[in-house]
Amino acid sequence: MGRTEFAKVKRVVIKIGSSLLTKGGRGLDTSSIASWVSQMVGLKQRSIDVVLVSSGSVAEGMSRLGLKIRPKTLHELQAAAAVGQMGLVRVFDDNFQQHGHHAAQVLLTHDDLTDRQRYLNARSTLLTLLKFGVVPVINENDTVATEEIRFGDNDTLAALVANLVEADLLIILTDQKGLYTGDPGVYPDAELITQISVNDSRLEKMAGESRSGLGRGGMYTKVKAARLASRSGAATVIAPGVYDDVITQVISGKDIGTHFLPDIEPLVARKRWLAGQLQVKGKLVLDAGAVKVLKSDGKSLLAVGVKSMSGKFERGELVSCIDENGLEIARGLINYGKADAELITGKSSAEFEKILGYADDAELIHRDNMVLM
Ligand SMILES: Nc1ncnc2c1ncn2[C@@H]1O[C@H](COP(=O)(O)OP(=O)(O)O)[C@@H](O)[C@H]1O
């Protein structure tokens, strides 16, 4: 989707980062929030569905509690988030109410999107809110998320939400003009990229981490988010949140920020859910032949093409398939638990019964349960 096509956007996910929302950590920037909300209301008046992913609970909690630096321990972070989230929802609710619109607080954990049933539930609820004309205001449920199951950064969460609701466009508002060829705070000569394909291999080198002490991901997670969003066909724009009418300008196709072209075939719904999973339980190293049939022929993975494996996984859990150089080729739900999978590694399906005493599935990972990375 080129910028000129943004006029046709029907559903947009807008993510606002912590440093923007909290004026670099000095409390909520109420005048900017009022402006963003009125722009979002403008989109709704044009029948565009709007989902907001708002960070800032920890930063606002820090400001309310008088904490000068971001807490290090998980419990302190969680406590700060609980305090700050109150302020966040209040200010968004007040602003939407002033325009006669409703907002709804939705707090998600990674588990909610990993479990297929809960994923489908979250999707139905969000779609119902949109049907009611409500703007969901989403954040990670920081107070209950443990370290292992955190999204950690809201860029990833926003991309998964864009997948979940099948948005056409993800707008990530941040404290920079967009993605530069390098972190402009470190490389003053870095140049702003206005348009780039999510598949461009230079992206890894350009995008650095956050240095603000308020936000989490920096540009690295924003680029990853653009890639993830593209899996459901969404374009992404990383745009400067401080610009006047930034949201309205992006939607009207103005050349601001960095526009990521999706450039890949959108995945079907189930595969999108698979691609969005963040926790893999094991790794399978494939031989060159298996890599080829997976990549070019879209076939299922057979045990005969697996050289070795690591991790701990049960039947039905998510594993990553890598080539002999460690490059991830695919992810999928494996048909055998680790103990049995190891026994049949490198063997043909005809031998499974003799080795295991049973033979469930001929494939180690069926192609319907696998997504290429
Ligand atoms: N290539 C880059 N272009 C622009 N900013 C970059 C780049 N690499 C790293 N950054 C850093 O990413 C920061 C934005 O990310 P972050 O602090 O997580 O913001 P947010 O709170 O909006 O998510 C910038 O302020 C900058 O320091």
Ligand SMILES: N[C@@H](CCC(=O)OP(=O)(O)O)C(=O)O
């Ligand atoms: N859930 C956390 C998100 C932190 C986060 O991702 O921040 P950012 O990098 O500014 O989007 C919060 O609200 O503080």
